[in-house]
Amino acid sequence: MTATLPLLYDHGRGVTTRLIAETAGVAEGTIFRVFASKDELIDATVRKAFEPGQMQRDLAAIPDDASLHDRALALVTVMQRRFAKSFLLLQRLGMTGPPEPPEQKGEWARRVEATTQAMVDLLSPFQDELTQPAALVVRSLRLLTFSGTHPKFTGGDLLTAEQIVDLVLYGAVRRPAATPEETH
Structure with a gap:
């Protein structure tokens, strides 16, 4: 989520999980071990931001x-x-x-x-x-x-x-x- 938030300011919901993974320094599949979908990650990130x-x-x-x-x-x-x-x-x-x-x-x-x-x-x-x-x-x-x-x-x-x-x-x-x- 820490890596995702700045990307949301730049890309909105169009941000890719690949870019999120690269920014976070993890494999793209790692995201899906924690979140069921990109939308779930974005929603959790937005809740955290507020x-x-x-x-x-x-x-x-x-x-x-x-x-x-x-x-x-x-x-x-x-x-x-x-x-x-x-x-x-x-x-x-x-x-x-x-x-x-x-x-x-x-x-x-x-x-x-x-x-x-x-x-x-x-x-x-x-x-x-x-x-x-x-x-x-x-x-x-x-x-x-x-x-x-x-x-x-x-x-x-x-x-x-x-x-x-x-x-x-x-x-x-x-x-x-x-x-x-x-x-x-």
Whole structure:
């Protein structure tokens, strides 16, 4: 599956088992000792690509001493990478959405929730600086990152991580300066 994933980005479902075997450094017949068909291998590879977990490892690499802005920027960058790869894979395979979670849906849901919680935990130390709960800020970052990273939603004019973070953390409108009466 490790050898198959990069090939799917280039060849989609048209990838041959011969090319997969060459890339993996195994005999073509070896593939069929593990998978009944090329489609079964591709489906397993796609499920693995959408599996939650890698994002948590990426988030754990963000320095503990990073500022709120830098943490949000790193979070959006991680999400953009994941979304962009997912969108490309779906497009190459002619899929309209990610695969259904495997049979152990409870475990999948637990891992998705753990990833979401890791995102919230990343911003929670700055709750006093936020006007909204950290969970809502994360949700807003996710939604804007998802739509701002999708080529069809943006007409090809993708949002940068900096634009997404600035919009969510600081808004789009300058607040009018407070009058002396309003400050008391």
